Amino acid sequence: MLDADALAFLESEPDWMVLSTLGRDGSAHSVPLGYFVQNSHIYMGCRDRTQKVRNIERDSRVTLLLASSRGSAVNRGLMLRGEADILREPDMLLPLLEQAARKRGHPRAADDPIPPGIAYIRVRPTRVIRWTLEPRKG
Template sequence: MPKSMSEKEAIAYIDTKPGWAMLSTIGPDGYPHTVPVGYFRVNNKIYMGCRDNTQKIVNIERNPKVSVSLESGSTMNDLKGVLLRGKAHVIRDDKNRLAISIQAAQSRGVKKVDFPKTVSPNLVYIEFRNFKITSWNYR
């Protein structure tokens, strides 16, 4: 039987970056649309960068309800993960995109002199916050 993680443990698990996040949005046909995405966390927000006008972006703008799943382990004896549910929104303005790009660089350990000075015009960020956490830990 799996144990639930405390909120603090779940946030710490998210920060270990166990792998790609699986982002699920609601497609135009009402079915889930799930894709792998890279992510990073700043305070109580999770950011995912991607190209504009992709299906996930179109879906979020039509219906902001999303879920993000992170999981690690290869057997039932070491399976561990979190499911985050809430609403997301797309960030397109240049000032915020640059600030988030700098935070992303910081999270990867990039030196300050190498921080981005501009952002690609086709790059947007998905911001996910105020999410509900469900967790499991078979370890």
């Protein structure tokens, strides 16, 4: 579950984070994806049937990484471990597409069709790890 500090950090950062899934051989498959938060879940849009989607269908364990050092000497980060599933149903995709469009500042027209071949990854965080690194003084 995401606490208030984790939510605030997620909302304050750029729209990209790294998703890591487990490949068939157990190695990490890591890719940057756009994201948004809704009801303590992380949502990431993607093309369906990609390697990350196949990996999640085989093993739902994922790790998300968001790090920031924008314009300051303080480096902050958040790593979320959790369980993911793939959303493909049109009745689930439509509100997610609308939310993603709002976050980008480009509202979606009500009659815009759902693009073919898309899916959303929904991550339910089960563990939150955070850090702050400040420069040494002196």
